[in-house]
Amino acid sequence: MKTSARVIEMQESPLRKLIPLADEAKKKGIKVYHLNIGQPDIETPPNFLRAIKNFDEKVVGYSISNGCPNLRQAIVDYYKKQNINFAENEILITNGGSEALLFSLLATTEPGDEILVPEPFYTNYNTIAKIAGISIKPITTLPETGFKIPAKKEIEKLITPKTKAILFSNPGNPTGAVYSYEELKVLADLAKKHDLYLISDEVYREFVYDGFEFTSCENFAGISDRVIIIDSISKRYSACGARIGSIASKNKELMANILKLCQSRLCVPTLEQAGAVELYKTPHSYFEKVNAEYKKRRDIVFEKLAKIPGVQCQKPRGAFYIMAELPIENAEDFAKWMLTDFNLDGETVMFAPAEGFYATKGLGKNEIRIAYVLEEKKLSRAMDIFEAGLREYRKLTS
Ligand SMILES: Cc1ncc(COP(=O)(O)O)c(C=O)c1O
Incomplete structure (x- = not known):
């Protein structure tokens, strides 16, 4: 065979x-x-398991494909506290950040397309890109600069008609780099100029040290239809096995199309979503x-x-x-x-x-x-x- x-x-x-x-x-x-x-x-904060123990439905049924409304609302409320503004219908619940990444790439690229990714990068981006049939063009970043995003003209050289998106994790796995507003602005400007999506993997959002400020890509004006925020409870609440992630975007057409991908796997586990609702209410x-x-x-x-x-x-x-x-x-x-x-x-x-x-x-x-x-x-x-x-x-x- x-x-x-x-x-x-x-x-x-x-x-x-x-x-x-x-x-x-x-x-x-x-x-x-x-x-x-x-x-x-x-x-893992105990409210996660408590919520699962207290689940009082007689049947563990399918939830809806875009995710339980109360979980989406809990994420909206959490985002608000981070100065990130999304409405409930701008969020889709996924099986971890991994599925959020996969669905985002499937929805924004055609087989044969390219995406730009600052390297070194999270290795699973390779596998996900392969599933989508696309290739990664690396934006090389250097340890001696603290893995900073290079100058706009350096990145621009990598853009071809096949380039559809810039994907990055911020804060970074494996680098631990946290991009400044100015570095993100370089990426945001390029996305606007070259008609690219900006897929911002923010699963480590809270883990920033020494008083450094985290900037979300959602905060950039004038590009909200290109921004896709990838999120997950895996690291945030030390709940890797729960497999709850999310995609947030203000691009209605894109989200309606990603929903079709969500429908192909019917739903995300109902019990874990119940637990995640409580996790997202964890105090700061x-x-x-x-x-x-x-x-x-x-x-x-x-x-x-x-x-x-x-x-x-x-x-x-x-x-x-x-x-x-x-x-x-x-x-x-x-x-x-x-x-x-x-x-x-x-x-x-x-x-x-x-x-x-x-x-x-x-x-x-x-x-x-x-x-x-x-x-x-x-x-x-x-x-x-x-x-x-x-x-x-x-x-x-x-
Ligand atoms: C940068 C980054 N994005 C996404 C993920 C995926 O996490 P999960 O699928 O557990 O949400 C990871 C996991 O290590 C990661 O490091």
């Missing part, structure tokens, strides 16, 4: 391909600290606590990395990731070796080699991404193990 070229050509998740090695290490009794994926250990003080926790973790990782000879990294302003350049040639080989050949008193660390976050061949080979999703003590220990492993690996490979 044949398998389609569509799936054969799809890239295996560069983050998940090391999992069998971690499983093998665990079978040998080695404890693995997971700094490889954005799965926070922060407790929750984010203050969670942010303080992530900031502490970021500082631990950054300070430990900065002390390791030969390691280059910048302090990220947002999300919960940090990129680092290592004094080795092949970060993937090092990441594998940490799982297969190294342990410090029976413990090792898993992190993400960064090559898979780049579309430009050859970039990111000696870079990694660390997700600071473990509590202070574990994170500190994991970073000590990382440092010991890097020292040992360098001795073996130099």
Whole structure:
């Protein structure tokens, strides 16, 4: 039997391909600290499970394809507090931010089209682009500038008649960059000038540190019909398994067409939507606590990395990731070796080699991404193990 070229050509998740090695290490009794994926250990606010326990319908029925009205209203109210203005009918509920991304690309591009994405970028954008039959043209951003958006004329060179959208995450996974108003204005101006959609993946919206201001793309005047906001409760409320995301746009025609895609999968789980309604009512003080926790973790990782000879990294302003350049040639080989050949008193660390976050061949080979999703003590220990492993690996490979 044949398998389609569509799936054969799809890239295996560069983050998940090391999992069998971690499983093998665990079978040998080695404890693995997971700094490889954005799965926070922060407790999901209890109002989520309470709402599910209190669900009092006799039948768990389908909900409507665009999502429960009370969830859409809860998101409208949440957005209002963030100075983002959408009406209930400008929001569609999706199975996580992932489906929101997929539906947005399916609705804004034709097979063969191109989208611009600042690289390094969230690797799943590759898979989603493949499903939509489109290609990603990377806007290369550099660690030494804090992964800032380059000048307008640099980006403009990448635009062709096939370019239909600019997609980016802000705050950024894997970079931790938070775009300033001026950087976003560059993208907004280009979108207007070249008739492009601006797909703004804001799933890390609250995770911004050091008093830096987050700017949503919704705030740009005169382009509201081009802006699509991608959202999710996965990171915001540490509810990755609930699979609740959303698409927000003021473009009525676009939204009516995305609704057809929503109808193809009938609905998003009814119970999780009930839980998400309560999550979106979580008071703002929750984010203050969670942010303080992530900031502490970021500082631990950054300070430990900065002390390791030969390691280059910048302090990220947002999300919960940090990129680092290592004094080795092949970060993937090092990441594998940490799982297969190294342990410090029976413990090792898993992190993400960064090559898979780049579309430009050859970039990111000696870079990694660390997700600071473990509590202070574990994170500190994991970073000590990382440092010991890097020292040992360098001795073996130099
Ligand atoms: C930038 C970004 N966008 C979207 C997602 C998708 O998240 P989910 O489908 O869990 O909402 C992720 C998950 O890691 C992400 O990092």
